[in-house]
Amino acid sequence: MQGSRDIWQDIPELIAGCIDRLGSGEFYPRFFQMMKTLAQIDQYMVFEFSPNGDYATCRLAHNVDRPDQGLELASLYLDGAYLDDPMLKELKESVLSQTDVSPYRLLEKRELPHVYRRRFFNVPNFDTKFSLVVLDRESQHIFYVNFYSKKEDGFAEGQLDSLKLISSLIGSLLLKHFRDERKQRGVIKSLLASGLSEREAQICNMILKGHTAKSIGNELGLSESTITTYKKRAFKKLQINRKSELVRFV
Numbered sequence: 001m002q003g004s005r006d007i008w009q010d011i012p013e014l015i016a017g018c019i020d021r022l023g024s025g026e027f028y029p030r031f032f033q034m035m036k037t038l039a040q041i042d043q044y045m046v047f048e049f050s051p052n053g054d055y056a057t058c059r060l061a062h063n064v065d066r067p068d069q070g071l072e073l074a075s076l077y078l079d080g081a082y083l084d085d086p087m088l089k090e091l092k093e094s095v096l097s098q099t100d101v102s103p104y105r106l107l108e109k110r111e112l113p114h115v116y117r118r119r120f121f122n123v124p125n126f127d128t129k130f131s132l133v134v135l136d137r138e139s140q141h142i143f144y145v146n147f148y149s150k151k152e153d154g155f156a157e158g159q160l161d162s163l164k165l166i167s168s169l170i171g172s173l174l175l176k177h178f179r180d181e182r183k184q185r186g187v188i189k190s191l192l193a194s195g196l197s198e199r200e201a202q203i204c205n206m207i208l209k210g211h212t213a214k215s216i217g218n219e220l221g222l223s224e225s226t227i228t229t230y231k232k233r234a235f236k237k238l239q240i241n242r243k244s245e246l247v248r249f250v
Contacts, residue, residue, distance in 0.1 A: 023180025039159035043148040104132035128154030134171035200234035
């Protein structure tokens with residue numbers, strides 16, 4: 001890990017990179033790069049819960065060394081194990097009683113019940129996790145964010161300080177990304193349902209974001225003329241002629 005001075009020199013640019021890709025799949029590699037600068041994280045997990053508990057889903061499951069294991073653990077957790085998670089209950093109560101975002105906690109596996117510890121810490125060989133919760137005040141949904149470390153000593157003191165210092169920003173970035181991601185999925189689904197191909201829907205979505213044919217081509221690695229062809233084909237299917245009509249259609 002870099003020295004603390006180097007970390008904070010790099011962070012503004014890394015944050016800007018995350019903001020630039022909010023709502024898209026390209027957000028995650030940039031987010032992981034930013035987090036790697038702060039601490040050695042071996043697994044990322046984010047779960048979303050509705051206020052009355054009738055909705056629970058995984059928004060991010062990324063095990064750095066074993067992606068398949070991350071998905072298995074997320075599925076097992078949502079299968080009812082979250083009801084036995086002592087930190088989730090504590091953090092939910094904490095965030096619901098405050099006006100600010102991102103209460104956080106550090107948990108070591110020895111603090112957990114045996115069965116829970118064996119499933120979610122011993123088997124994947126995790127020792128410590130740093131957790132925070134973020135309340136989406138629009139929907140009242142709670143996002144439960146977890147960063148796991150395999151190191152026997154857990155997160156180093158400097159890493160833990162960095163995570164605490166930037167926890168509110170981490171929570172805000174993820175919340176904004178999930179909101180935008182959901183909106184983008186809605187746009188794409190609407191365009192696909194109207195008969196567009198995936199590529200045509202993707203390009204129309206980028207047009208709605210303000211991209212030009214040239215910038216879309218640069219982003220997707222396609223020529224400007226190819227983008228123009230996709231755009232004409234999509235507009236013909238939608239029976240529209242200009243961007244303003246695309247905005248109204250969506």
